Amino acid sequence: xxxxxxxxxxxxxxxxxxxxxxxxxxxxxxxxxxxxxxxxxxxxxxxxxxxxxxxxxxxxxxxxxxxxxxxxxxxxxxxxxxxxxxxxxxxxxxxxxxxxxxxxxxxxxxxxxxxxxxxxxxxxxxxxxxxxxxxxxxxxxxxxxxxxxxxxxxxxxxxxxxxxxxxxxxxxxxxxxxxxxxxxxxxxxxxxxxxxxxxxxxxxxxxxxxxxxxxxxxxxxxxxxxx
Amino acid sequence: xxxxxxxxxxxxxxxxxxxxxxxxxxxxxxxxxxxxxxxxxxxxxxxxxxxxxxxxxxxxxxxxxxxxxxxxxxxxxxxxxxxxxxxxxxxxxxxxxxxxxxxxxxxxxxxxxxxxxxxxxxxxxxxxxxxxxxxxxxxxxxxxxxxxxxxxxxxxxxxxxxxxxxxxxxxxxxxxxxxxxxxxxxxxxxxxxxxxxxxxxxxxxxxxxxxxxxxxxxxxxxxxxxxxxxxxxxxxxxxxxxxxxxxxxxxxxxxxxxxxxxxxxxxxxxxxxxxxxxxxxxxxxxxxxxxxxxxxx
Amino acid sequence: xxxxxxxxxxxxxxxxxxxxxxxxxxxxxxxxxxxxxxxxxxxxxxxxxxxxxxxxxxxxxxxxxxxxxxxxxxxxxxxxxxxxxxxxxxxxxxxxxxxxxxxxxxxxxxxxxxxxxxxxxxxxxxxxxxxxxxxxxxxxxxxxxxxxxxxxxxxxxxxxxxxxxxxxxxxxxxxxxxxxxxxxxxxxxxxxxxxxxxxxxxxxxxxxxxxxxxxxxxxxxxxxxxxxxxxxxxxxxxxxxxxxxxxxxxx
Numbered sequence: 134x135x136x137x138x139x140x141x142x143x144x145x146x147x148x149x150x151x152x153x154x155x156x157x158x159x160x161x162x163x164x165x166x167x168x169x170x171x172x173x174x175x176x177x178x179x180x181x182x183x184x185x186x187x188x189x190x191x192x193x194x195x196x197x198x199x200x201x202x203x204x205x206x207x208x209x210x211x212x213x214x215x216x217x218x219x220x221x222x223x224x225x226x227x228x229x230x231x232x233x234x235x236x237x238x239x240x241x242x243x244x245x246x247x248x249x250x251x252x253x254x255x256x257x258x259x260x261x262x263x264x265x266x267x268x269x270x271x272x273x274x275x276x277x278x279x280x281x282x283x284x285x286x287x288x289x290x291x292x293x294x295x296x297x298x299x300x301x302x303x304x305x306x307x308x309x310x311x312x313x314x315x316x317x318x319x320x321x322x323x324x325x326x327x328x329x330x331x332x333x334x335x336x337x338x339x340x341x342x343x344x345x346x347x348x349x350x351x352x353x354x355x356x357x358x359x360x
Numbered sequence: 361x362x363x364x365x366x367x368x369x370x371x372x373x374x375x376x377x378x379x380x381x382x383x384x385x386x387x388x389x390x391x392x393x394x395x396x397x398x399x400x401x402x403x404x405x406x407x408x409x410x411x412x413x414x415x416x417x418x419x420x421x422x423x424x425x426x427x428x429x430x431x432x433x434x435x436x437x438x439x440x441x442x443x444x445x446x447x448x449x450x451x452x453x454x455x456x457x458x459x460x461x462x463x464x465x466x467x468x469x470x471x472x473x474x475x476x477x478x479x480x481x482x483x484x485x486x487x488x489x490x491x492x493x494x495x496x497x498x499x500x501x502x503x504x505x506x507x508x509x510x511x512x513x514x515x516x517x518x519x520x521x522x523x524x525x526x527x528x529x530x531x532x533x534x535x536x537x538x539x540x541x542x543x544x545x546x547x548x549x550x551x552x553x554x555x556x557x558x559x560x561x562x563x564x565x566x567x568x569x570x571x572x573x574x575x576x577x578x579x580x581x582x583x584x585x586x587x588x589x590x591x592x593x594x595x596x597x598x599x600x601x602x603x604x605x606x607x608x609x610x611x612x613x614x615x616x617x618x619x620x621x622x623x624x625x626x627x628x629x630x631x632x633x634x635x636x637x638x639x640x641x642x643x644x645x646x647x648x649x650x651x652x653x654x655x656x657x
Numbered sequence: 658x659x660x661x662x663x664x665x666x667x668x669x670x671x672x673x674x675x676x677x678x679x680x681x682x683x684x685x686x687x688x689x690x691x692x693x694x695x696x697x698x699x700x701x702x703x704x705x706x707x708x709x710x711x712x713x714x715x716x717x718x719x720x721x722x723x724x725x726x727x728x729x730x731x732x733x734x735x736x737x738x739x740x741x742x743x744x745x746x747x748x749x750x751x752x753x754x755x756x757x758x759x760x761x762x763x764x765x766x767x768x769x770x771x772x773x774x775x776x777x778x779x780x781x782x783x784x785x786x787x788x789x790x791x792x793x794x795x796x797x798x799x800x801x802x803x804x805x806x807x808x809x810x811x812x813x814x815x816x817x818x819x820x821x822x823x824x825x826x827x828x829x830x831x832x833x834x835x836x837x838x839x840x841x842x843x844x845x846x847x848x849x850x851x852x853x854x855x856x857x858x859x860x861x862x863x864x865x866x867x868x869x870x871x872x873x874x875x876x877x878x879x880x881x882x883x884x885x886x887x888x889x890x891x892x893x894x895x896x897x898x899x900x901x902x903x904x905x906x907x908x
Binding site for chain 3: 324
């Protein structure tokens with residue numbers, strides 16, 4: 134609303150000059166006739182209509198590939214469902230499930246502190262189960278998780294190393310119809326209101342036999358789940 | 361039948377009184393010349409008849425209706441002057457097409473022929489025409505629209521002599537073929553004398569004379585002769601004009617002489633001649649306090 | 658020569674057609690303004706240069722919309738509404754058959770057409786921006802959906818844009834008419850404008866200007882919104898017709 138003040142002030146000034154100016158007839162070299170005006174205007178409308186058709190086609194075609202709007206807090210999903218045990222995590226969030234032969238000990242290297250590790254103890258012997266949950270990225274309430282590239286943990290002789298994660302370049306391209314026009318629509322209030330993003334790092338959920346000793350570089354980012 | 365009726369009409373612009381109790385009845389289907397010196401209210405009167413301007417007091421009736429804000433009057437009255445405005449986007453051709461839509465009696469073929477005759481380029485813009493050309497074009501609209509009442513306000517301004525003659529001729533021909541009420545104001549009365557039936561002379565915001573051209577001519581008589589004899593002959597009559605040239609004096613006197621009186625004057629070597637309408641008009645509208653010579657005296 | 662008794666409707670129709678062709682230039686001007694605005698892509702907000710967050714993710718943001726075009730259209734509407742009251746426009750109208758009422762009614766229909774054209778082109782210009790974003794970036798998040806996905810929303814957007822454009826036209830037209838009646842209204846409107854601005858900045862709670870704003874922009878019911886808009890337009894037009902009914906032309 135405040136943005137219109139300079140506009141209208143300019144308008145007032147222009148109006149004033151329009152009123153007090155003398156009616157002059159400058160000789161113009163080009164005269165645009167009525168037919169040219171009509172042609173120009175209808176050409177523009179035709180162009181807009183063609184634009185509408187193609188934009189609609191593009192929108193419908195790309196509808197499946199687009200990030201979806203998230204309801205509620207996307208980022209708390211792993212904590213809620215794995216630690217609080219509020220039901221199983223949807224399989225679409227699982228990046229990989231692996232099994233490793235358990236040795237006498239397990240050393241976890243986590244130098245970049247770029248993942249969250251949940252460790253659960255089990256009475257079963259001989260096998261370490263690993264579930265990798267993909268990182269989550271939420272930009273302005275849109276789920277951009279698919280765009281985040283992941284480097285999986287590396288296992289070597291009873292040692293688990295979380296490697297440096299690849300760099301990510303995320304493009305947030307959005308379109309919204311002017312907010313003032315959405316007053317009556319279901320999309321009321323939709324529009325670009327600044328940028329907000331939330332990021333949940335990759336979660337590595339380990340189920341380790343009780344008899345395996347676990348050695349940690351640091352206890353940060355490692356959570357032990359009690360049964 | 362009366363086409364236009366003005367009863368005791370006054371018009372004030374701020375403090376300036378443009379019309380002061382004007383009483384006029386204009387007959388239907390008559391071509392009337394509206395004559396008067398500059399700034400006497402001719403244009404104001406015509407604009408009131410066209411419904412552009414509202415009277416300050418008095419009553420105006422055009423075809424029996426008050427013209428201000430009246431659609432019927434607007435549809436049947438066309439006011440032609442040099443300030444007619446048309447949109448810049450429109451060519452002369454477009455303007456003529458608009459006229460065709462607005463005026464039911466519009467003769468498009470005639471307009472086309474006139475436009476061609478007067479050498480207009482149909483793609484030209486009205487705003488950029490020269491003054492004379494603009495007035496010629498406006499006059500063509502006035503003629504071809506064949507409105508029941510057409511008002512020409514100074515239509516010949518800027519036209520050259522040839523175009524003026526053609527315009528009068530075109531107007532007359534179309535008027536004879538399609539009789540209608542026409543008001544024509546101009547300073548060039550002598551050019552229009554043959555064209556007009558009636559003359560309305562306005563002076564000081566009032567109708568000074570309204571009648572046929574012949575009546576105007578017969579109103580005055582020109583007497584030439586010895587000054588003293590003229591003085592005794594014109595005793596009791598209005599003398600509107602006196603001029604001394606050489607030994608003779610010329611007086612324009614109110615023509616109420618009987619045939620016998622004129623015979624008597626003839627014997628006293630006074631030459632009585634009829635006056636032209638133009639001299640009558642000039643004499644009638646002459647300022648009584650003297651001419652331009654007196655300013656330099 | 659017999660007299661013609663024209664019907665008001667016919668005269669308004671003729672005047673409307675005349676005025677539409679006489680005012681073709683403003684319409685072309687809007688097209689040019691919108692094209693310039695489309696080319697410059699004033700609709701894009703955000704940060705086109707990538708920036709990093711603490712997780713080492715680089716973001717590029719481009720939020721496209723037709724906000725700018727809509728604002729521009731309203732600005733044009735206000736100027737056009739004002740121009741319609743100019744002396745030249747009145748003289749042009751009175752070169753042909755008209756009275757003041759038919760002149761205003763024809764002007765109103767011109768404004769209605771301008772609002773339809775302005776609103777429609779502003780809404781549709783969004784598609785051009787959308788298409789550009791698709792062609793350039795491939796993936797575009799639709800924060801508001803298009804004609805096929807939500808046809809009702811599309812129609813409502815059209816209605817809103819057209820009605821607001823009409824409102825701006827009519828407001829400017831009314832102000833212009835006041836000023837044509839008497840030039841001193843310039844000062845009155847100037848003072849009024851200053852008061853409105855002051856009321857935004859000085860008052861506690863909701864200002865008078867804010868109330869006016871919410872009266873229109875806060876309305877979510879379609880029928881009430883249309884009713885409010887139509888009532889406002891009718892009231893403003895009636896004021897214009899009433900105050901200028903005695904206005905003399907070609908003085």
